[in-house]
Amino acid sequence: MALHAEIDGQMIPLRKCDWVKWAPCGCPVGVSVAGEGFVVTEDDAWKEFYDRKRDADRARRQGYRMELVTHARWGAEIMPQMTAPCPHDATEAAKAAGTENGS
Ligand SMILES: [Zn+2]
Numbered sequence: 458m459a460l461h462a463e464i465d466g467q468m469i470p471l472r473k474c475d476w477v478k479w480a481p482c483g484c485p486v487g488v489s490v491a492g493e494g495f496v497v498t499e500d501d502a503w504k505e506f507y508d509r510k511r512d513a514d515r516a517r518r519q520g521y522r523m524e525l526v527t528h529a530r531w532g533a534e535i536m537p538q539m540t541a542p543c544p545h546d547a548t549e550a551a552k553a554a555g556t557e558n559g560s
Contacts, residue, residue: 460493462525475531476502481520482545485535491525499523 460471472492476499480486489496489505496502502523507513526535 460497462491464525464527469527471497473528474525475528476505477524477526477531477535478502478506479522479524480543482543484543484545485539486521488531488535488539499525 461468462471462474463469464474470492472495474491476489476491476496477485478487478489487506489502491497491502496505502525503510503513503517507516
């Protein structure tokens, strides 16, 4: 049986989805193909973007997040945002990144 994911109350075949990595400011900054043999869980997605768990943990603390979206939404809504310049206030993003006080 093919893997499915529930997105907005609908069961979507995972192979029709992508994992999107969002920056703290709200811009999409990365994408990874979902599906069997690809990225299945959110944990897998973090591993896809970060070799080391502590790098992923740090990114999470900085406000980066992963979201599973459909190819349709990716193409219509998110891909254009990735190629466009960041419309968010840069100081907000800096503030979000600044919440990390080393460790
Ligand atoms: Zn932005």
